[in-house]
Amino acid sequence: MNATSLDTFALLAPEIVLVLAALVAYLGGAFVGLRFGWLVAAAGIVTAMIVTRGQSPNPTFSAGVTIDAFSMFVRWTVLSLGLLLCFVQAGDLFVSAVSRGPGLHRGSTCEEAGTFLLLLTGLSLVGVAGDLVLLFAGLELVSIPTYILLALKRTDARGQEASLKYFFLSLVASAVFLYALVCLYGMGGSTDLQAIAARIRSEATGRTVQTLLPLAAGLAIVGAAFRLAAVPMHFYAPDVYEGTSPGNAALLSTLPKLAGIVILARLVALLSPAASPDLLWRIMVMLAAVTMTVGNVMALGQRNLRRLLACSSIAHAGYLLVGVAVAASGSETATVAGGFSATLFYLATYAVATIGLFGGIAYLGHRWPEWTSGGGPRPPREEITTVEDLDGLSATNPVAAFAIAVFLLSLAGIPPLPGFWGKLSLAFAALGVDWSAAITADSRRAWFVGLAVVLVLNAAIASAYYLRVIAAMYFKSTKRGVQADGGLAAGIAMLACLVVVGAVSIQPRGLFVAASRAGDSLVPAAAPAAGIISTPSDSLVSQGP
Secondary structure (H helix, E strand, O other): OOOOOOHHHHHHHHHHHHHHHHHHHHHHHHHOOOHHHHHHHHHHHHHHHHHHOOOOOEEEEOOEEEEOOHHHHHHHHHHHHHHHHHHHHHHHOOOOOOOOOOOOOOOOOHHHHHHHHHHHHHHHHHHOOEEEHHHHHHHHHHHHHHHHHHHHHHHHHHHHHHHHHHHHHHHHHHHHHHHHHHHHHHHOOEEEEHHHHHHHHHHOOOOOHHHHHHHHHHHHHHHHHHHHHHOOOOOOHHHHHHOOOOOHHHHHHHHHHHHHHHHHHHHHHHOOOOOHHHHHHHHHHHHHHHHHHHHHHHHHOOOOOHHHHHHHHHHHHHHHHHHHHHHHHOOOHHHHHHHHHHHHHHHHHHHHHHHHHHHHHHHHHHHHHOOOOOOOOOOEEEEEHHHHHHHOOOHOHHHHHHHHHHHHHHOOOOOOOHHHHHHHHHHHHHOOOOOOOOOOOOOOOHHHHHHHHHHHHHHHHHHHHHHHHHHHHOOOOOOOEEEEOOHHHHHHHHHHHHHHHHHHOOHHHHHHHHHHHHHHOOOOOOOOOOOOOOOOOOOOOOOOO
16 A cells, blocks of 8 residues: 555654653743753653554555554554653752752753653654664664763763763764665665665675675664663763753663664664675674673673763673564574564563662752761762762652662563563573584574573673662661652653552563563564573473463
8 A cells, every 4th residue: 555645643642642741841941931851751751652643553554654563562662661751850959050040940841851752752752763763863863862861961071971981872873874774775675674684685696795794783783872872882971870860861871772772773684684694693792792702791880870880881781682682693583583572572571670779869859968967068069979878768758769679680680670681581492492403512592502602691790789789778877868869750660660560570471471472473484482591401481371
């Protein structure tokens, strides 16, 4: 069926709603004196959810827009995480470059809320993009608002340094990724992803494909690695996380990673059946193993809380790449779909726990100063920076301490929390590659069994620094305490994430099924799967606990 331009606008209705909400926030703040921009943002996201729910789930393609189970999963993930991040950002009390007057501000500004909505619009466009031009435009609509948010939220030297570092490195990553798109266009002779895939498969042994395919894959992986904070594009993360606010750190930990996974999923679905498939999965296996190991080893020696979580974010990028490597192996249709599904499930569980964790930090706000009424002028408030600042938190803020502990245990992969199910699905996805084949030197099965072992070892290493934070909250006495002055909205975000983590812990089947359908849609020949993992021996059938 030939879709009209009106059909295309109808498919993009949720993104149009987000743009309209951003305009309301911008214009309301500029001309009406609106000071509740994040409420406008939350209302816009909820409206976009309602519009998305009313759309047909049937696969549709129109003018570069692809609607399938994968794009719908990405859309719902973007909107859900965006709603949680709205509350984290609204409850953040750090200085803003556009706040009225000196000092702290509550509720943030309409400029920030509108910019955040544009970021969500770009990320949603990346998920539905079936065309190279729309894909790159969506990525830039993610990157540019991110620069602005980093610059607006903090005006001190560290904040400006963080925004500049991210800005310049993001420019390099975007340029590298653009070169990858040029190579894909050169091979396919079209900007349409389906046309490019068909051309590459039909001319897999041709000279042009043999020459440009490895180059395109390498450049695209580097561009995606920056957004994932994966090796070798990981070095900016600790400095940027330390220099920005907790709300922006939560944003950087989640939304760019979603964009990176979408890029890699589209790339693998496009290139894996073509020439030199071994090159792609070998690169992904090595990248996953090195990234998770480097991130966890870096985190072991960190005392600064946000630098520790930045290193943890690097390690989780490595875990996410395990499923991508499985999908790139091209072993069997069910195995490829299972790799995609495991990554999507883990991404969702990781994002909720991370947003809840940073929401808790934003809610706690500042430490109590060491000051007495007769000891001179009151010193400026100091934000929570080190693990020691959380000493004795269970005695002064038991709810926040419990929530933070649950999020940390989920990230560590402790059963029955969602992080455990995510890591388990990734490990079984890796073990399912060439399940019935013998393990021989340099065989594909040997590579993926080794990757599963590395994943388990890294999960054990990560538990050390996560438990160190929990021990500080529960087994050490408080010295100065925290003020819990970060705002009610951040506390609501923390509690909402706690409820989601608890619900998925009790019944993960719903998220398993949604991720499984999304993974299946990326593999045209995939048969409907019952769950995340399918092995030839049916060793794990993910019907959900």
